Amino acid sequence: MKYITKYKSPNYNSRKNSKIRLIIIHYTALKNTSDAVSYLCNKEKKVSSHYLISQNGTVYNLVQEKFRAWHAGQAFWKEITDINSISIGIELDYNPSGKNNKFSFKMIDSLKKLILKLQKKYKIDKNNILAHSDIAPFRKKDPGKHFPWKLLYSSNLVICLKNLKRNEIKIMEKWFSNYNLKSKKQKTILALSLIGYDTREVFKNSKLYNKLIRAYRIRYLNNEDINKNKSIYNTLIKHLFNYMLTKN
Ligand SMILES: [Zn+2]
Numbered sequence: 418m419k420y421i422t423k424y425k426s427p428n429y430n431s432r433k434n435s436k437i438r439l440i441i442i443h444y445t446a447l448k449n450t451s452d453a454v455s456y457l458c459n460k461e462k463k464v465s466s467h468y469l470i471s472q473n474g475t476v477y478n479l480v481q482e483k484f485r486a487w488h489a490g491q492a493f494w495k496e497i498t499d500i501n502s503i504s505i506g507i508e509l510d511y512n513p514s515g516k517n518n519k520f521s522f523k524m525i526d527s528l529k530k531l532i533l534k535l536q537k538k539y540k541i542d543k544n545n546i547l548a549h550s551d552i553a554p555f556r557k558k559d560p561g562k563h564f565p566w567k568l569l570y571s572s573n574l575v576i577c578l579k580n581l582k583r584n585e586i587k588i589m590e591k592w593f594s595n596y597n598l599k600s601k602k603q604k605t606i607l608a609l610s611l612i613g614y615d616t617r618e619v620f621k622n623s624k625l626y627n628k629l630i631r632a633y634r635i636r637y638l639n640n641e642d643i644n645k646n647k648s649i650y651n652t653l654i655k656h657l658f659n660y661m662l663t664k665n
Pocket residue numbers: 442443444488549557559
């Protein structure tokens with residue numbers, strides 16, 4: 418893994434003693450790595466990330482990990498809105514409508530190595546490797562529906578959703594009944610909120626609700642199921658159960 422430190426972004430400030438707890442994955446939506454380096458290091462753009470990974474797997478460190486890079490924007494995870502202070506941002510040189518519209522093997526291989534290194538260094542929970550669309554589902558789509566989350570599951574870097582046994586499904590249903598929730602929509606929102614998503618406005622705003630469901634679907638359903646408009650409910654129950662067992 419080639420590692421380059423000679424380009425530095427001026428766009429950062431202090432984390433104010435916040436602990437690093439999340440890793441956020443982005444795509445640049447720019448033409449290529451050199452455009453991305455210029456953009457992320459341009460003082461006027463007021464954005465940055467700690468890392469940028471090129472199509473050939475080269476890793477650029479643009480902001481030191483101890484500093485607060487500016488990649489998340491307006492965001493939310495588990496009641497926290499200053500996501501930049503508690504996260505490491507990784508940009509991928511990928512543009513869905515550009516020539517760099519593939520997540521290359523070398524890029525993903527470097528990403529996996531980088532995540533593993535950061536997870537060990539900061540003891541980052543597997544539930545806390547997130548898409549920009551997880552923390553800003555109403556504004557952001559990256560890293561998008563073609564991002565290979567499966568390769569991250571199979572390398573054991575992110576939470577793997579094991580299927581539930583029949584009695585485990587019953588436990589979950591019983592657990593929901595304690596909250597006195599009748600509709601699937603209410604249960605869906607509660608589960609999403611416990612996992613960490615921003616559900617503050619979604620119950621009364623169906624446009625936002627649909628955006629949140631789409632963000633979840635893109636990340637956790639198979640590609641065929643995304644297109645079939647399949648319900649996320651069963652996946653979400655499985656997710657919540659696995660989450661409760663694994664979170665630390
Ligand atoms: Zn992003």
